[in-house]
Amino acid sequence: MAETKAPNTSAEQLITEHLDIWTTAIEQKSSAGRGSSKKFSLHGIKKLRELILELAVRGKLVPQDPNDEPASVLLEQIADEKTQLVKDKKIKKPKALPEISGDEKPFELPKGWEWARLGEIAKKLTDGSHNPSRNNGEGYPMLSGQNVNYGKIDFVNPSRYVDQENYDKEHSRTLVQENDVLLTIVGSIGRSAVVPPMAPKFVLQRSVAVISTDLIPEFICNQFISPICMRYFDKHAKGTAQKGIYLGKLSLMLLVIPPLDEQQRIVAKVDELMSLCDALEAQTEDSITAHQTLVEVLLEALLKAPEQGVTPEQTAEQFQQNWQRVSEHFDTLFTTTASIDTLKQTILQLAVMGKLVPQNPDDEPATELMARIRTHQSKRIKDKEIQKPKKVIIDGELAFKVPTSWETPLLNDLVFVTKLAGFEYSKYFKLADKGEVPVIRAQNVRPFKPALNNLKYIDSDISSQLPRSALDRPSLLITFIGAGIGDVCVFDKEERWHLAPNVAKVEPYSNTSLYFLCIYLNSPAGKTELFKSMKSTAQPSLSMTTIREIRVALPPLEEQNRIVIKVDQLMALCDQLKTRLTDAQTTKLHLTDAIVGQAVN
Numbered sequence: 001m002a003e004t005k006a007p008n009t010s011a012e013q014l015i016t017e018h019l020d021i022w023t024t025a026i027e028q029k030s031s032a033g034r035g036s037s038k039k040f041s042l043h044g045i046k047k048l049r050e051l052i053l054e055l056a057v058r059g060k061l062v063p064q065d066p067n068d069e070p071a072s073v074l075l076e077q078i079a080d081e082k083t084q085l086v087k088d089k090k091i092k093k094p095k096a097l098p099e100i101s102g103d104e105k106p107f108e109l110p111k112g113w114e115w116a117r118l119g120e121i122a123k124k125l126t127d128g129s130h131n132p133s134r135n136n137g138e139g140y141p142m143l144s145g146q147n148v149n150y151g152k153i154d155f156v157n158p159s160r161y162v163d164q165e166n167y168d169k170e171h172s173r174t175l176v177q178e179n180d181v182l183l184t185i186v187g188s189i190g191r192s193a194v195v196p197p198m199a200p201k202f203v204l205q206r207s208v209a210v211i212s213t214d215l216i217p218e219f220i221c222n223q224f225i226s227p228i229c230m231r232y233f234d235k236h237a238k239g240t241a242q243k244g245i246y247l248g249k250l251s252l253m254l255l256v257i258p259p260l261d262e263q264q265r266i267v268a269k270v271d272e273l274m275s276l277c278d279a280l281e282a283q284t285e286d287s288i289t290a291h292q293t294l295v296e297v298l299l300e301a302l303l304k305a306p307e308q309g310v311t312p313e314q315t316a317e318q319f320q321q322n323w324q325r326v327s328e329h330f331d332t333l334f335t336t337t338a339s340i341d342t343l344k345q346t347i348l349q350l351a352v353m354g355k356l357v358p359q360n361p362d363d364e365p366a367t368e369l370m371a372r373i374r375t376h377q378s379k380r381i382k383d384k385e386i387q388k389p390k391k392v393i394i395d396g397e398l399a400f401k402v403p404t405s406w407e408t409p410l411l412n413d414l415v416f417v418t419k420l421a422g423f424e425y426s427k428y429f430k431l432a433d434k435g436e437v438p439v440i441r442a443q444n445v446r447p448f449k450p451a452l453n454n455l456k457y458i459d460s461d462i463s464s465q466l467p468r469s470a471l472d473r474p475s476l477l478i479t480f481i482g483a484g485i486g487d488v489c490v491f492d493k494e495e496r497w498h499l500a501p502n503v504a505k506v507e508p509y510s511n512t513s514l515y516f517l518c519i520y521l522n523s524p525a526g527k528t529e530l531f532k533s534m535k536s537t538a539q540p541s542l543s544m545t546t547i548r549e550i551r552v553a554l555p556p557l558e559e560q561n562r563i564v565i566k567v568d569q570l571m572a573l574c575d576q577l578k579t580r581l582t583d584a585q586t587t588k589l590h591l592t593d594a595i596v597g598q599a600v601n
Contacts, residue, residue, distance in 0.1 A: 022045055044589075056270055062265045081123065124210065127210070136161045136166075139164065148184050162203060181193070181194055183210075194217040302346060347570045411547060415509060418505055439457060449490070469505065479502060488518055504547060529550040532546075
């Protein structure tokens with residue numbers, strides 16, 4: 001009797017021995033995807049799912065039973081049945097498929113298993129309608145690839161409905177039946193599901209193939225989403241805007257064929273282990289959410305306004321207690337990118353509330369700074385460097401109280417705000433890849449610091465004709481329309497640059513710290529002010545009036561400088577934490593890949 005072949009390492013061992021790796025190998029998503037609901041993906045659990053499927057198709061997930069009827073017998077039975085169906089004129093004679101060469105086989109199979117092409121084992125392999133009828137609004141559902149998900153078919157939300165005539169025409173061609181496999185072949189290729197018993201009547205669009213076979217259909221579905229089949233789909237899919245795989249190429253795809261009884265055991269084991277992955281995923285996501293909630297609650301306590309009647313001394317004591325709670329658990333609180341980002345926002349908010357550094361009674365009050373700003377503003381207007389700004393009067397206060405030595409002016413009282421006028425852009429502005437004066441566009445503006453790459457240029461004579469929108473002194477830059485709207489950075493280059501049409505320039509009138517204003521406008525308080533009157537159009541935008549109407553929490557100049565120094569120190573610390581975290585996460589991601597590689601070899 002042949003010897004039973006057991007998997008090298010059981011799937012349960014792989015999961016339990018490396019549980020911490022699977023659940024903590026988390027990949028951060030790019031912040032560029034601003035509409036993304038999740039800022040992370042559970043890379044470890046994703047790789048574990050792939051490993052389970054890889055082990056399944058390699059015969060390493062469950063032990064082989066020497067008493068199982070070998071797959072060669074099953075393949076002979078399928079061939080005989082297809083021959084009889086052709087004789088009975090129930091199916092057309094299939095095209096002959098090329099023999100499988102040794103070079104095509106990616107790995108060695110267990111004894112009793114066979115390689116076969118999908119076209120060999122499929123009694124039916126076709127796709128849905130290439131010319132679907134118009135949506136009838138009612139009748140029979142016509143399903144597209146969007147209705148087929150991993151293991152599930154959505155009969156409730158079809159792409160369209162067809163009448164009896166069109167149902168009869170399409171169903172007579174595809175003859176979709178219970179236990180057939182539906183496979184998406186356009187767009188998101190590789191999603192598959194088994195047609196359940198008592199399914200409602202339906203027909204298919206071109207984006208879905210239907211496959212009928214004597215193999216266990218759930219085993220076929222698992223194989224379609226295994227790495228070996230996904231690589232085949234990626235390699236042979238054609239198209240630009242939306243890729244698809246042709247039926248002829250699909251019929252050539254190699255599948256592993258275990259004995260029928262072993263297919264059943266594999267399906268049961270995959271279901272069991274995928275359920276475990278589901279539980280691990282839910283537990284990990286709940287843990288991440290709970291951790292982030294704890295961070296936010298503790299940090300929000302630092303920003304909480306004092307209760308009515310509480311003395312400044314009591315307020316300071318309460319703040320110190322809240323900070324002590326955070327600092328005692330610093331190493332366990334700030335262990336994720338999200339928690340560090342929340343800490344950064346809290347630091348900025350504390351800074352603009354006057355809670356980050358102590359006030360010094362010897363500082364010159366902000367009222368004196370405001371007087372100098374008005375003097376400087378008048379001089380620039382008199383020298384015709386700038387136009388006299390429109391008077392802006394707006395009611396309202398900040399949502400928090402500032403220290404007594406601070407002021408809360410409008411941004412219009414502190415700075416000159418301008419942009420490249422529309423007629424100037426259309427008449428003069430022609431961007432080139434090379435030139436004399438580099439241009440700052442929206443994609444170059446990032447919070448705090450510009451990204452000076454992928455630059456465009458204009459000629460110096462054009463720039464000289466547009467002095468109001470030239471960058472020839474330290475300024476703040478604000479993206480006021482399009483991607484990155486509301487991003488603010490300091491621009492302090494000595495050579496002449498120029499604004500693009502989607503970036504506003506903010507020039508302080510006096511020696512107010514540009515860096516403090518940048519901190520304010522990037523803080524939660526500043527963002528609230530910046531977006532409070534944003535135009536809600538198809539492409540949201542900030543007008544220059546909106547920017548001028550921002551109310552600012554303005555400390556004395558000496559305190560501004562102390563705040564900038566402290567924020568720089570704390571942000572550098574956050575960046576160091578983030579770098580260490582990223583390095584640790586990268587190590588874990590590589591480790592999961594290494595574990596998977598070792599397990600399948």
